[in-house]
Structure formats: structure tokens, C-alpha cells
Amino acid sequence: MTVTPETAPDTPPAVEEKPRRPVQRVALRTAVVLTYAATVVGLLYTGMRVLGMEVTWPLRTLVSYTPYLTAAALLPPIAAALLRRPKLAAVAIAVPLSLATLLAPRFLADEQPTPGGPEITVATANMYFGEGDPAALVALVDEHAVDILSVQELTQAAVNGLDAAGLAERLPYRELGRVDGAVGAEASGVYSRFPLTRNPALEFEATFAMVGVTVEVPGAAPLELLGAHPGAPWAPSQVDFWLADLAQLPPATPDGAVRVIAGDLNSTLDHAALRDVLDRGYRDAAEEVGQGLTGTWQPRPHSKLSLFGITPPKVALDHVLVDERVAVLGVSYGDLPGADHDPVIARLTLPAE
Structure with missing residues (x-):
């Protein structure tokens, strides 16, 4: 059928697109x-x-x-x-x-080994040049039943404050400061519920004094722990010191004593230098249980590290590193008033004796 003009359907007129201004x-x-x-x-x-x-x-x-x-x-x-x-x-x-x-991998829990030894709790805390609240730290030791505590930036005043708050009653064994016993803002310390001895083989000349110990945990294989605190790359002039400190952290010994590194490592898992440390036989406890994205350090408001008055968000600088034979049962985080780091608490199972 032919459609005539009279019967053809109406065709809507074309809409012209409006030109942009x-x-x-x-x-x-x-x-x-x-x-x-x-x-x-x-x-x-x-x-x-x-x-x-x-x-x-x-x-x-x-x-x-x-x-x-x-x-x-x-x-x-x-x-x-x-x-x-x-x-x-x-x-x-x-x-x-x-x-x-x-x-x-940081928010996916990994399968853990079954070492068959005792369970212990290891914690690390940076006291910000001794300004962290000693009573709050002792309360965390009680709350989490901490067995071994690694402390950084431990001044003599902080040592006295921790003793006054009762830490010596909870963790009676300790090694503090440098080998000569000097304690200052650049010093670290390790407190323990179990007997320990100084282990200078784990220590080396570094930006901060690190403390190496051998801990006698009943029923466990020998445990060597380094309370670690490498330098920080807070300025271009500090980068070489930071890299040198991380490079000298002792490797794990798969056929020897069980090794743990606990401290403020001034590095996240996004730093190649820290991943190099893990490649020497360690695992990050927080990453093992799916908490590797939890931040532990944030500069204080209005500090030199704040940019245009804006304080950067938290990043994960504090770590408990364990060797391949240790099982990580869980990781918790605490609050330490007066400090700029959050304590990290790791529950571990050690290999049997």
C-alpha cells in the first residue's frame, strides 16, 4: 500500500543539540x-x-x-x-x-603451623621519649597477660615510672638500655615474666640502642628476642641510617633458636626494606591474622610532621615478627596516653622444647 502525504504519520522535528558554552x-x-x-x-x-x-x-x-x-x-x-x-x-x-x-594478604588470615609448645604473649610499645603513661602500659600488661614486653624510647624517668606502677612485680626479669646499662631516650628495654639473659649476638651499632635477649620459656625451644628500634627516614639525611639498621636486623635461624623481633621498626609492609627483612625468614604477626592494615603511629597534631596543619592518618610502623615455626593466635592493639604509637600485642604458640 502506498502511503500518501495526507496519511503519512507525523515525524517529530529533529532536536538540535545545544552547543556547550x-x-x-x-x-x-x-x-x-x-x-x-x-x-x-x-x-x-x-x-x-x-x-x-x-x-x-x-x-x-x-x-x-x-x-x-x-x-x-x-x-x-x-x-x-x-x-x-x-x-x-x-x-x-x-x-x-x-x-x-x-x-x-594483610586482611586475609593465613593458616598457622602447629608447633605444639606453650602459648605466650609478646607486646611492643614506644613510650615517645618517656612521655607514655607508665600506669596505662602496666594496665595493658595486666589486661592481655603479657609475658614479654619490648619497650622503645625508654628514659630513666620512664623506667622509674614503670617500676612505681608495678611492672617489676608482673615482669620481674629485664634487660635495659645499652650493654653498659645506660638508659636514655635512645634506649630500648625488654621485660619478661620468664628468666632471660642478655644476648649481644643479636645487637649491633644502630641509631637507637637495641636489646637482644634469650628467654627461658618453660616447655619451649630456646627463644631469642630482639627489642628493635631502627632509625626513621623522617628526613633525607636519615635515610641511610634507617636502611643500614633494617639491613642489620638478624635473620631467622630455621635450624637454631626461635627468633622474634618486636619493636617500632619505623617501616610499613609497603617499604621494600622491611619486606627484605621478612624474606630473611620472618612473618609479620598482624598480617598473619588479617590485621596488617591496622595503623599504629600518627604524628602528634601540629607537629613538624603535620602538613599545613593537617595530621596524616595512622600507619603501621610497630611490628612483632616471628619465624616460620611460630604460630600466631591473635593480635591486639592498645592505647598509650602520652605516646604517639599504639602498643601491639601478639599471642603466639612456640615450638616445643
């Missing part, structure tokens, strides 16, 4: 350029993190905040999708996915 065009182009730039920066950062190439001081600081940067890396792919740039969105989403893959 110059301001809108500029804003759109700017948004696209910024999204491309953010994607490129994200890809470069991801490559740096994967390859462990934080070779400059700013990167050594920035890499500590990888968990937060992973969340921020979701913005470019979202922006690209909103800007109708599907290819850019596909490339940009690779950044948060890659970084999330690196972070995944």
Missing part, C-alpha cells in the same frame, strides 16, 4: 586532562610500589600511605566513567585493583 568546554577539557594526569601518576606509583623502587626520600615517606592511596585511586576511573571515556576508565581502574592485590 565556552566555560563548559574548558571545564570538560580540564577534567579530562586531570583524569589522564591522575591515571598516569597512579600507574607510575603502582610500578614503583610493585618493583620496590622508592628510591627518593619523598617516596619513602609516601609509600607508607599506600592503603589510603589505594582508596584515593578509585577517583580517576570513576571520573573517567562520568566523563564517558571508557578506555581511560579501563586503564585507570588497573591502579586500585593492582594496589588492592598487594594489600589483600
Whole structure:
């Protein structure tokens, strides 16, 4: 049948697209350029993190905040999708996915060995040049039934305060400060419920005085513990000291004494230097039980480490590292008023004697 003009259906007139205003065009182009730039920066950062190439001081600081940067890396792919740039969105989403893959082991618990020995609780606490509240630390020892306590930045006043708060009654055995017994803000200490002896073989010349001990835990194989406190890369001039300290941390001894390193390591698991330590036979207790993303250190408000008055979020600088024969049962975190670090408490099972 032929449709005549009189019977033809009405055709709606074509709608002409309104031309964008110059301001809108500029804003759109700017948004696209910024999204491309953010994607490129994200890809470069991801490559740096994967390859462990934080070779400059700013990167050594920035890499500590990888968990937060992973969340921020979701913005470019979202922006690209909103800007109708599907290819850019596909490339940009690779950044948060890659970084999330690196972070995944920290919130996934691992299967533990069955060493068959006694259970003990090891804790580490940085007292911020002795300003941490001694009574609060002793309360944590009571709350978690801590057997071995590694303390950093332990001044003589802090030692006296801990004694006054009753720590000596709970953990009667101790080794403090340098081998000559000197205690200062740069010193560390180890307190124990079990007999211990100084083990200088674990110690070395470092930025802070570290304390090595051999602990006699009933029913357990020999336990060697280093109360560790490497230097911090807080300025370019400190990076070499920090790297040297981490490089000298004693390796685990799979066929010898069980070794544990507990302290403020001034490093996160995103630092290649700390991953090198783990490669020498250790596992991070928090990561083993799926708590490896829990931050333990944050600079004080308005400190020199705050940027434009903004205090950076917490990062995980404090660790209990255990060798492959030790089972990690759980990890807890405490609050230490007056200090800028949160104590880390790890429940462990040691190999039998």
C-alpha cells in the first residue's frame, strides 16, 4: 500500500543539540586532562610500589600511605566513567585493583603451623621519649597477660615510672638500655615474666640502642628476642641510617633458636626494606591474622610532621615478627596516653622444647 502525504504519520522535528558554552568546554577539557594526569601518576606509583623502587626520600615517606592511596585511586576511573571515556576508565581502574592485590594478604588470615609448645604473649610499645603513661602500659600488661614486653624510647624517668606502677612485680626479669646499662631516650628495654639473659649476638651499632635477649620459656625451644628500634627516614639525611639498621636486623635461624623481633621498626609492609627483612625468614604477626592494615603511629597534631596543619592518618610502623615455626593466635592493639604509637600485642604458640 502506498502511503500518501495526507496519511503519512507525523515525524517529530529533529532536536538540535545545544552547543556547550565556552566555560563548559574548558571545564570538560580540564577534567579530562586531570583524569589522564591522575591515571598516569597512579600507574607510575603502582610500578614503583610493585618493583620496590622508592628510591627518593619523598617516596619513602609516601609509600607508607599506600592503603589510603589505594582508596584515593578509585577517583580517576570513576571520573573517567562520568566523563564517558571508557578506555581511560579501563586503564585507570588497573591502579586500585593492582594496589588492592598487594594489600589483600594483610586482611586475609593465613593458616598457622602447629608447633605444639606453650602459648605466650609478646607486646611492643614506644613510650615517645618517656612521655607514655607508665600506669596505662602496666594496665595493658595486666589486661592481655603479657609475658614479654619490648619497650622503645625508654628514659630513666620512664623506667622509674614503670617500676612505681608495678611492672617489676608482673615482669620481674629485664634487660635495659645499652650493654653498659645506660638508659636514655635512645634506649630500648625488654621485660619478661620468664628468666632471660642478655644476648649481644643479636645487637649491633644502630641509631637507637637495641636489646637482644634469650628467654627461658618453660616447655619451649630456646627463644631469642630482639627489642628493635631502627632509625626513621623522617628526613633525607636519615635515610641511610634507617636502611643500614633494617639491613642489620638478624635473620631467622630455621635450624637454631626461635627468633622474634618486636619493636617500632619505623617501616610499613609497603617499604621494600622491611619486606627484605621478612624474606630473611620472618612473618609479620598482624598480617598473619588479617590485621596488617591496622595503623599504629600518627604524628602528634601540629607537629613538624603535620602538613599545613593537617595530621596524616595512622600507619603501621610497630611490628612483632616471628619465624616460620611460630604460630600466631591473635593480635591486639592498645592505647598509650602520652605516646604517639599504639602498643601491639601478639599471642603466639612456640615450638616445643
